Amino acid sequence: MWGRDMYAILEFENDIKSRVASVLDIDQNDIQLDIPGEDRGDYALPCFSFSKALKMNPPDAASYIASQLELEHGDVERTGPYLNFNIHEKYLAKNTIHGCLEKGDRYGELPAKKRKIIIEHTSANPNGPLHVGRARNPIIGDTISRIYSKAGYHVETQFYVDDIGRQVAILTWGTKNLQESELPEYGLDKIDHKLVRYYQKANQRMEEDGGVLEDIQGMMRDIEMGNKDILNEFSTNSERVMEGIRRSLERLNISHDVYKTESSLILDGSVSSVMQRMEELRICDRDEGALYFGEGDDRTFLTRGSGSSLYPLRDIAYHIWKSERCDEMLDVLGEDHKVHGAFLTSALSELGVKPVPRIIFHSFVSFQGERMSTRKGSYVTLDDIMNMAHEKAKEEVLARRDDLTMEDMERIAEIVGMGAVRYNIIRVQPEKPMDFKWEEALNLQGNSAPFVQYAHARASGIMERWDGDQKELLTKADTDKLTEEGEIKLIKKLAAYPREIRDAALSNAPHMMANYAYQLAARFNQFYRDYPVLKAEEKMMERLALVRSSKVVLSNVLWTMGITAPDSM
């Protein structure tokens, strides 16, 4: 089904590389093509580095290479020491528009790789609602998962549920020992928001009273010794909070295929068997009974002196479990896990586990200059920001539209609001620090989700007003007629989409999708301003095909970010 000529732009890129490589007699992987600004061509090649081997100055080297090239679907032009490559516009227009119209929501997909990747993200402690700081993880994780699925991978997403750790222990001490009456009012009528108060109060008690800490440690010991009642209490609390977290994520179009509980890894013996293997391989040591990996300041403790397991050991067990079920692993973790990530990688390598996970680290979202903390209650919850975004979007719809039912307005406000939240987080590189600001998070103009959604709604509006059969566009539109500058520029953006998918997956860069989506929407808006479609005398079918194609790609790229594409707003 997928031919070599699946996407014109990728084929063109390959063609340039292989032909230049053969002229220079070098490996085509050593050729790094630039993607220059729009008016300088589709690809560019600086020829400085080839001039030595060719014994010519760079401009002459460029001329020489150009003279030896015969491209299948494009032209090469020399500008000083640079080569600029331009794909034949009619060829690109036909390939791209036909691709969009035929493939629809599958336009942009790359050939199936027959590889399964497990992407773990979120994995937040089930002790309370997700706050905005934590929300960066699922938004990055879900977006990269969607990108990988479009890049041809079989993707499975996982949430590692720490249902027996200290945080849940503290929460459980709270639910066992505290009365509703001694807690503050809850902010939102939602299970995770209600339960977090027990967690916070219990933390406070623990700090004041050493006995509470002992109680909590006792509960954790009991679980290790197989006390099923305590385990049930932990699991119940964990599941109740998870229910709240799941509902929050659902609103952002985020879900996980598999929830793997930490307790299951202890109960089925995998944790203790990993420990045994590590001891047999002599890749760990003991200090007063406690097992550790590594040396000196870098050692990581795997168990307590009492023999009970610690998170690093359990996480190894989890990764081994995952490794047996996939070809690749990708973890999305906060930057506080960097040292843990290095430990994980080296421990798994020494155990001979393959694959070893690749890890996307993201830095934290601060709030008013401080890190958000569930324990201290100093945070803005994800639910709060979603509700605010919905309200803000609703104000905007109310101000603009008087022809819609309240139900429609609510629906649009939800789509726009949730889109804005996701977009504002995903548009920034994961490793960059972010300071949470309401006015930015609720921004509905310029470089934002509504900008892209609006372009989509405009495209939808045009298509809805046309009463012809959309299937006819494929046969009736003569793409050779699309020769105006604004038409070609838009087509070039549409054509670039598969390359964006490829590159975003290759470099684990989800923010590239937002960047691309913005550029595409901007191009579409310019086209919309300059060229009438339904009132075009000569080229109505062609422009309709272009609008339809734009709608397809806008919708597809929004999908990769988990943002809904509205037909009206």
Place this chain on the structure above:
RNA sequence: GGGCAUGUGGCCUAGCCAGGAUAUGGCGACAGCCUCCUAAGCUGUAAGCCGGGGGUUCGAAUCCCCCCAUGCCCGCCA
């Protein structure tokens, strides 16, 4: 103190890994554009020693070194 990141116009940000042609764009500011497919849009103007200093190179925002600032980590927590 050590390790790992980040530093781009008033604010936010792309480009950095694989060094090249006048450094992306947004917000805000200012000036314009709705008898015409939704103005959540479009056009234009002002605003930058790409944190600072060295180095490598024909060429550095990009690579190397030093320094400064900020964040994260340095627990038998996770």
